[in-house]
Amino acid sequence: MxxxxxxxxxxxxxxxxxxxxxxxxxxxxxxxxxxVVPSTPQEIQSISEVITRFVRGYASKDNSKVNQLIHPDLGLTVIYRPGAMDTFVKTDSIDFNSPVPDYYAYPELENEYALTFEKLPVFSCDTEKWDKQGFICDTTAHPQQLTQIALFENEFNDAAYSKETLEEIKKNGNASFRVIVTSEEPLVFHVQSYQGKWYVTVLDRAYAGCDA
Missing domain, CATH: 1.20.5 (Single alpha-helices involved in coiled-coils or other helix-helix interfaces)
Structure with missing residues (x-):
């Protein structure tokens, strides 16, 4: 006992x-x-600077300016829609003369809004309108579009993304925030915290596209 x-x-x-x-x-x-969430004035200034610099560089189609905001370890992942479903490809930089995908040229961007931090606008394909306008970053949620796409592709191809790759994609998403500029040709991208600094890591060229 x-x-x-x-x-x-x-x-x-x-x-x-x-x-x-x-x-x-x-x-x-x-x-x-x-x-990851910026809370001090210095942290807010840091993420704001990267976001606004990228939008300005994108609007002027300045390869040098936008590529300064892409870290070589992280690269740039471009989401696009070749058919009915979204997919993505990773590249190391942006070349406005060689768009990704190659059949979809980078459009002109006109931004008349100041950056704000709030819930992101949503685009309706029924009305073809945004529920609100602006240049907005949401720091209350972490974007997982890449994880969702990868999981969906794995349903049709088990070898598409390994468990380790999926975990890495999700981890990067948890360190990121999504930004939307609701211009006539919208700009949607993600910024990620890496080694104490912010970098642009994802360019979403599929969202707000209702062709499929």
Whole structure:
């Protein structure tokens, strides 16, 4: 009987330790994501500067200016819609004379709005209108468009994206925010926190397209 009590006691200790470890891991993951959100004036200025610089460079179609905001370790992932469904491809830079995809030239961009931080506008294909206008970044949600596309493609091709690749895509999404400029030809992109700085990592050329 004494031996049974000892076994139960040891089991309880191990179970408690495992629970504490899991809670610490969950807290660590939560803290890592939470720390991405800019909260100080300096952090807000940092992300604002990168966002506005990219929009200005994109509007002037200046390869040098926009590519300064793309980190070589992260590259630039372009979302596009070749048919009924979205897909994406990764590149290392933007060349306004060689668009991605090659059949879809980069349009002229006119932005008359100042950057604000709030819930993103939504485009309706029924009305072909945005529910609100602006130059907006949402820092309350992390975009997971790439994860959703990759998971969908894996349903048809099991080898499309490995588990490790999916985890990396999701991790990058958790460190990112989405930006939308509701111009006549909208601009949609993501910025990601990496090594203490912000970079443009995703260009979404599919959203607000209702052709399919």
């Amino acid at each position: 004494r031996r049974l009590y000892i076994i139960l006691f040891v089991t309880a200790i191990i179970f408690t330790a495992c629970n504490q470890g899991n809670k610490q891991n969950q807290k660590s993951t939560s803290d890592t994501t939470a720390n």
